[in-house]
Amino acid sequence: MSKQKVAVITGSGQGIGKGLAERLANDGFAIVLSDINEATLSETVKEFEEKGVNVTSMVGNVAKLEDQVALVQKAVDTFGSVDVFINNAGIEGQIAPLTETDPKAVDRVFDINVKGVIYGIQAAANQMKKQGTGGKIINACSIAGQEGFALLGPYSATKFAVKGLTQVAAKELARDKITVNSYCPGIVGTAMWERLDEGMMKYLGTKKGEALAKYAEGIALGRTQTPEDVANLVSFLASSQSDYITGQNILSDGGMVFN
Numbered sequence: 001m002s003k004q005k006v007a008v009i010t011g012s013g014q015g016i017g018k019g020l021a022e023r024l025a026n027d028g029f030a031i032v033l034s035d036i037n038e039a040t041l042s043e044t045v046k047e048f049e050e051k052g053v054n055v056t057s058m059v060g061n062v063a064k065l066e067d068q069v070a071l072v073q074k075a076v077d078t079f080g081s082v083d084v085f086i087n088n089a090g091i092e093g094q095i096a097p098l099t100e101t102d103p104k105a106v107d108r109v110f111d112i113n114v115k116g117v118i119y120g121i122q123a124a125a126n127q128m129k130k131q132g133t134g135g136k137i138i139n140a141c142s143i144a145g146q147e148g149f150a151l152l153g154p155y156s157a158t159k160f161a162v163k164g165l166t167q168v169a170a171k172e173l174a175r176d177k178i179t180v181n182s183y184c185p186g187i188v189g190t191a192m193w194e195r196l197d198e199g200m201m202k203y204l205g206t207k208k209g210e211a212l213a214k215y216a217e218g219i220a221l222g223r224t225q226t227p228e229d230v231a232n233l234v235s236f237l238a239s240s241q242s243d244y245i246t247g248q249n250i251l252s253d254g255g256m257v258f259n
């Protein structure tokens with residue numbers, strides 16, 4: 001029997017990351033969960049254990065290289081390898097026009113969404129190179145990495161950066177048979193969108209739920225996205241079916257942004 005493959009997912013205590021971990025567990029991967037939020041992480045670990053998933057976890061901050069290296073080490077110590085590494089953790093940052101953007105908020109969103117992805121790629125790729133068996137690095141991009149969104153200036157900039165980093169890493173790591181791609185979701189009903197909806201109220205003059213509804217009107221397929229919708233794409237990117245695809249930032253948005 002061949003060894004069980006191992007997937008590490010950052011920001012997997014809740015939301016999209018948790019959905020991706022559930023799907024990859026069903027696909028047969030051993031799962032390494034990680035999050036900065038200890039409470040949601042331990043709840044999710046418990047759920048996974050109860051379902052009989054081969055799971056381990058580590059609390060960590062993706063913006064710290066040492067945490068990312070420790071996370072990879074934990075995966076190797078527990079399960080023997082890292083085959084798939086998903087840089088999923090991300091924040092929306094401040095919701096405001098550029099004219100009102102606070103420098104501290106700019107630093108924070110770049111620390112997590114950009115530096116976090118660089119350090120995740122670094123930690124994962126160094127381990128995958130050592131293993132010599134290739135691997136798959138998958139990054140969280142966004143529709144906001146394809147088109148800038150008003151009131152989300154720094155966030156949009158970070159997701160454009162993820163798009164660039166995905167291309168760079170794909171070129172640098174191809175010789176080691178490591179593919180690097182990103183998923184670009186649209187409007188997924190997670191805690192992030194609850195915060196976005198609330199933050200936009202001040203600027204759009206909307207009531208609770210109205211900003212989300214306004215954005216949802218622009219979805220061709222007529223409904224918002226679930227973490228499972230995102231997982232359908234990521235499951236493919238984590239599988240051998242995507243072996244000839246690298247450096248791509250793939251939209252899964254129900255038809256919002258058309259390339």
Ligand code: NAD
Binds near residue numbers: 063143189192
């Ligand atoms: P979420 O807020 O529900 O979950 C994000 C998770 O990341 C949380 O568990 C949080 O604790 C964790 N996290 C935050 N900062 C961290 C850090 N420094 N280190 C480690 N973990 C950290 O958000 P989500 O909607 O599940 O978003 C997941 C990813 O998908 C993000 O990168 C986001 O930008 C991207 N995305 C989301 C949407 C959407 O509509 N929700 C759309 C496009 C892209």
